[in-house]
Amino acid sequence: MTFWNVLECMPEPLPALREARRLLGPGGRLFVRTQNLAWHVVSFRATEAIKRLGLRRWLDRTPHLTFIFNAICFSRATLRLALARAGFDVVRIRNSPPIPGDPYLGLAAPAELGLSLVKGAVFGGAQAVALASGGRWLVAPSLEAWGRVSR
DSSP, X not given: OEEESOGGGSSOHHHHHHHHHHHHOTTOEEEEEEEBHHHHHHHHHHHHHHHHTTXXXXXXXXXXXXXXXXXXXXXXXXXXXXXXXXXXXXXXXXEOXXXXXXXXXXXXXXXXXXXXXXXXXXXXXXXXXXXXXXXXXXXXXXXXXXXXXXX
């Protein structure tokens, strides 16, 4: 079963995860992709710092900001906790690779290529941090998690 950028939009994701566990039964597997709170907090703070430096006009020309806050935001720790509370064994949590291009379809082709290159560089940096920290620090914009129902 897959939850792709859905849990963060639910006011209470735990009941949905518990229902997924019930439906999957023993040996069932779950995949979750969600926004990474760590990235979005840092991105928001960087945007605020840029504004304080007087570069607000540059930000106003940017079609999309790099942070999103929903009703629910997950970190690695809270995602692991939610899966465990729903009855899943957490198999793995890692940085999620970016979706290519502009998911909002608001950019022309040259700008979309540039965005894809930036996303690739950011993901490469996030992977380097994860590798250097032995997988403890996950700093990409999104996280992926795999859960399993015990047999």
